Structures are given as structure tokens and as C-alpha cells.
Amino acid sequence: MSEPDWLICAREAQAIAQTGLAYCRDVYDRERYEQLRALASRLMAGFVNAPSERIDDFFRAEQGYATPKVDVRTAVFDNRGRVLLVREKIDGDRWTLPGGWADVNLTPGENALKELREESGYIGEIRKLAAVWDRGKQGHPPDPFSCVKMFFIADIVGGEPMTSIETSAIGWFGRHELPKALSMGRVLPHQLARMFDHRAHPDLPTDFD
Incomplete structure (x- = not known):
């Protein structure tokens, strides 16, 4: 059974943002990765019926290279x-x-x-x-x-x-x-x-x- 496309996209966006924030050194790149993480949180929250702030807290707690x-x-x-x-x-x-x-x-x-x-x-x-x-x-x-x-x-x-x-x-x-x-x-x-x-x-x- 395959996962829904929205979940795959939100999870991948979060992983890209997490890894990017772990390695970027440019302040503008950091801002873009934080925006991407916020978008992933909004996408996830829209389908799981939870506040995006709560999802964003979960995502913020994950640091370093994103792995399973x-x-x-x-x-x-x-x-x-x-x-x-x-x-x-x-x-x-x-x-x-x-x-x-x-x-x-x-x-x-x-x-x-x-x-x-x-x-x-x-x-x-x-x-x-x-x-x-x-x-x-x-x-x-x-x-x-x-x-x-x-x-x-x-x-x-x-x-x-x-x-x-x-x-x-x-x-x-x-x-x-x-x-x-x-x-x-x-x-x-x-x-x-x-x-x-x-x-x-x-x-x-x-x-x-």
C-alpha cells in the first residue's frame, strides 16, 4: 500500500529543509530553508488536522542530516x-x-x-x-x-x-x-x-x- 502523495511531499520538504539548515552557512539560505520547513508544516497540518505550529515544533526538534x-x-x-x-x-x-x-x-x-x-x-x-x-x-x-x-x-x-x-x-x-x-x-x-x-x-x- 502506497502512502498519499501529500505525505511524501511534506516529508521530503521537511528533510530537505532539515539537512539544508544543518549545513548552510549563508543567512539567506537559512531563511529559505526555514520557509521551506514552515511550508512542510502547513502541508502536513492541513491533512492531519493539527495546528501547523505543533507540527513545526516537531520538525524543529529534528536536527542534522535527515535520516529515517x-x-x-x-x-x-x-x-x-x-x-x-x-x-x-x-x-x-x-x-x-x-x-x-x-x-x-x-x-x-x-x-x-x-x-x-x-x-x-x-x-x-x-x-x-x-x-x-x-x-x-x-x-x-x-x-x-x-x-x-x-x-x-x-x-x-x-x-x-x-x-x-x-x-x-x-x-x-x-x-x-x-x-x-x-x-x-x-x-x-x-x-x-x-x-x-x-x-x-x-x-x-x-x-x-
Whole structure:
């Protein structure tokens, strides 16, 4: 599923403005990049029904060369072939794979295991990188920023089930028993289905794009 053209244009304009502001030295160029960022904010705000000032605050917080953000997700399964999902408080108690934004000074795999431990209480060990997907190509709801989503398959090696300040419940779900209330900004049904495929066929290559 493709993203709407307005979102692609607004995001690209913001990225050009952000990168330009990071490297320009001419006061007139800086003024032009700030105008471009303001236009990107207005365009985004017009479609997401939010004040352009609020969008502009988000964009101003992004500095340096514009690159995609990195989101990590971890799929672990029990001996009955059920996948572990957690319920996110911030998203109306909707279900998702444990995960979140990658932190600096940690590898993608370390980030995935950290999120698994923090959100579910379980300690894991990475088995494979199952997928590296561009968020915008997957059918997630529109988002102001470009994002790469990394999905790992892991085994549980310790810990015990425990909710956190971010999660309200932990559950195990079979392939045909997945909850309807998914956190669609974080995980989609076809992505979960693909994790079941990777679990059943460990020799599958990593999915990408």
C-alpha cells in the first residue's frame, strides 16, 4: 500500500529543509530553508488536522542530516507456536509485538532484546533478523517521519511475565487467534503472519523493503 502523495511531499520538504539548515552557512539560505520547513508544516497540518505550529515544533526538534528513524520489534513464540504480544497503554490498550524506537549506543539486536525485557519481563536471545521494512510501504497510518522497522525472531531464555509503565497486559496468541485490536502504527496483521512464517521456516531469507 502506497502512502498519499501529500505525505511524501511534506516529508521530503521537511528533510530537505532539515539537512539544508544543518549545513548552510549563508543567512539567506537559512531563511529559505526555514520557509521551506514552515511550508512542510502547513502541508502536513492541513491533512492531519493539527495546528501547523505543533507540527513545526516537531520538525524543529529534528536536527542534522535527515535520516529515517529506526523501530525494532521482537517476535518470540512458546512451545505451542503462539506469539507473544503486549498491550500498549499509550495506544488505547492495543496489542503489538514488544518493541520501540532504537536507542543510541546499542545495536539493533540489543535494542530489540531491551524492549522485550522492559515491556514483557522476558529475557531473550536473538535467533535471526526476519525483516527490514520501510514503514511507509507497509500500510501503517500516515506519520510525519520516515521510519525503518526491523523485526527479529528471538527465543526466551529467562525472565518472567511482567507488565511495565508502557504495557497493561501480556498474552500469547496463535496464528488464527490474533486480537483485532492491534496497534496499527506499530504492527500490522500481515507482518505478524510473516513472523509465523519465519518461525515455521527458519531458513527463510530476511525480508526487506
